[in-house]
Amino acid sequence: MNTVIVIAIVVIILIVVLISQSPKKDKQSVVVDSNEKPEPDDIEPQTSNSDESDIDYLNSFVVIDTETTGLSEGYQVIEIAVVDMDENILLSERAKPSIAIEQSATKVHGIVDSELSNAESFNSLTEKLLLAIQGRRIAGYNLQYDTEAIYNSAIASHANVKLDNEAVCVMEYANTVFKLTKSMKLTELCEAFSISTYNAHSATYDALMTVKLLKKLFKIENTFGSNYLPEFEEINPLNLSTCKDGDSLTEWTASDGRVMLFSPSSIGGSGRVAYLSETSKKKVIEIYESDGSVEYIVSYENNIPTIEIKTYSKEDVENSENKNQQKYIDSLRTELPVAGVVPRKGSLRLTLKNIILLEPYITQSFGVHEQLHIKHQSLDSFLGGSLLLDFYDESGKLVAQQHLSKPWIRVVGVITSGYKATVQIVNATEKNNTKVDVIFDNA
Structure with a gap:
């Protein structure tokens, strides 16, 4: 009977201890030990307690980053860093894995097996790791990785590692903020916010970059809540960051019906902003159907780029x-x-460019030695017309028109000052360009 009572008391004590150590209901935790593998859904953005200030919540994090043997199953840590939100380096160590480093991984981080010959095993680093994250929330870019x-390293080196810290994956956090279905690289997001990417793909520097990025994302969320650019999806902050205050974005509809916006500096389809x-x-289509127009203007609020949709009737x-x-x-x-x-x-x-036939609106071609004619017009007559330069054939029929580029403005200036002109075709039309001699004569 005494033995039963003792066992019952021990069980009660254990239950009390477990309850006191379990995370709060509104938080999630990640547990990694030798018997359990973390699931992807275990790591996602968290929100602070209502009685915790935003700054206290942010400062409660440490960022973890690793460099590894590669992407094959069972990949292991070869370099690990932990950095706090004041950018203090709490841990920066290399570990000797039990498997070889893949060449593809070396191409990324530059570490080869021979450099780790004198490194400690992961088992010997676990105490430093647990001390660095003790009592802190943890974050990382692609934290699940x-x-x-x-x-994997804990299993391979027989280490006893347990992570029950509240966790935020900064990559998923960024995906939520920018409504991305495809994650961006850490370096791309850092470039978008003018964060130095010096020494990228080293655990310590990647952790420092992630600290800065987390602060930027937190600032956006604090400024806009969950309402950052609500009219847009798939926002590319790197391309958006290339836009200046007051820039107007270019609209283009894809073959699948999606409407894309591009930066003014876009070249060859690159530079998609959102x-x-x-x-x-649907709202934009309604405006176009009523013969209105839409403009997308970039502006900055607290140094954060935003896009305003301006509509016109x-x-x-x-x-x-x-x-x-x-x-x-x-x-x-x-x-x-x-x-x-x-x-x-x-x-x-x-050179004739953008020659427009009256019907239909297609580019006209001319043969060598063919002649066209430009009639004299008064200044008022020209300004009251189409503001295009008219070309006539020998019979006096209007055959084509020319937009007023700088050289052709000079021709119009001469024509409206008392002259007419014969246009002699010098070469056959090539790629819609035709060299001509414009010969002036008194009207």
Whole structure:
């Protein structure tokens, strides 16, 4: 009977101890020991307790990063670092694995097997690791990968490692903030926020980079809550960071119907900043169907880039077009008389580009020695017309028109100052470009 009582008392004590050590209900924890493997869903962003200030919550983290033997099953830690939010390095060690380092891994971090010949086993580092993270929340970029490496190394070196800390995967945190379905590299996100990527792919420097990135993400969340750029999805902060305050993004609809926005500096399809959400896309379509227009303007709030969707009604568009047209006419009225000086040779060698047939709107081609004619017009007559330079054939039929690039503005200046011109085709049209001699004569 006495033995039974003693056993019961021991069981009660153990239950009390376990309850006192278990994480709070609104938190998740990650346990990694020699008998249990962490699941991916065990690591995700957490929120602070209501009675804990934001700064205290952020400062409660340490960041873990590892370099490993590679990506094959059972990969192990060869370098590990733990850094606190003040960027103090709490742990920075290399460990000798029980398996060889893959060549593909060496290409990333530059570590070869021979460099680890005198390194300690992972087992001997566990006390330092547990001391560095004791009583702290832990974070890491792709933290599941790091904890998996720690788990594998613990098994291989017979180490007793238990991580029951509350955990945040900074990669998943970034995916949530920017609504990404495909994760970005740590270096890409750091470049987006002007965080130095010097010595990337070293455990210590990657941990320091992750500390800075976590602070940036936390700042965005504190500034906007869960409402950062709600009209957009798949936000690429690296491409967005290349945009200046006041830049207008370019809209393009993909073959699958998704509407993409690109930075002004985009080249060859690169530079995608974001997709419109389905809700925003429907609103934009409605505006276009009513003959309105949409503009996407980049602005900065607390040094954080945002995108404002500006919409314009049909009346707004017409008023804007009329103002721009009048501004253009006013500039031509000033520029054409100055440009209207007949060249000494009486002719100009120019290139025809963007030739537009009246019907249909396609590029016109001409043969060598073919002649076109430009009629004299008064300045007022030209400014009251299409603001395009008209070309006529021998019969006086209008056959094509030319937009006013700088050289052709000079031609219009001469034509509106009392001259006409013959346009002699010098070479057959190649890639929509045709060299011509414009020969002037008195009207």
